[in-house]
Amino acid sequence: xxxLTGAEWGLVTTGSAAAVSQAVAACVAGNDxxxxxxxxxxxxxxxxxxxxxRMAYEHAIRAVGCMxxxxxxxxxxxxxxxxxxxxxCVVASDIPKSVLSFEQM
Numbered sequence: 712x713x714x715l716t717g718a719e720w721g722l723v724t725t726g727s728a729a730a731v732s733q734a735v736a737a738c739v740a741g742n743d744x745x746x747x748x749x750x751x752x753x754x755x756x757x758x759x760x761x762x763x764x765r766m767a768y769e770h771a772i773r774a775v776g777c778m779x780x781x782x783x784x785x786x787x788x789x790x791x792x793x794x795x796x797x798x799x800c801v802v803a804s805d806i807p808k809s810v811l812s813f814e815q816m
Contacts, residue, residue: 731771731800738798739775752776756797758787761811764802779812785815 712721723811739756740746751774758772762781769779773802782788799816806813 725767729770731768732774735772735775735777735798739777740810750775754766754778756794757791757795757801758815759791760800761805761816763807763809763811764800764805766800766802776809783810785811 712722713719715721722730722733724733735758736747737752738758739752740750753776757777757778757780759780759782760769762765762783765781772779777801780791780796800815801816
């Protein structure tokens with residue numbers, strides 16, 4: 712898929728929710744089979760999202776067992792233990808409108 716599209720990598724799923732779940736699961740487990748077997752998690756990891764970028768697909772994040780943690784300011788990241796963050800979710804179409812820039816996230 713990546714070769715066909717000219718992208719660095721590609722993922723084929725049955726829909727957006729599946730793609731979000733797969734991406735979060737990859738952030739949590741990587742290529743570690745033992746970590747994969749522990750999915751779904753029990754809320755010990757979180758995915759950070761800008762408060763003004765909340766989306767309908769957050770259930771796909773929670774399905775992996777991660778909490779969704781909205782933040783309103785870049786300084787809110789300082790309050791989160793780095794080891795608890797599995798991923799940062801950014802909605803590409805909302806970046807220009809967001810209070811938090813891509814660089815801040």
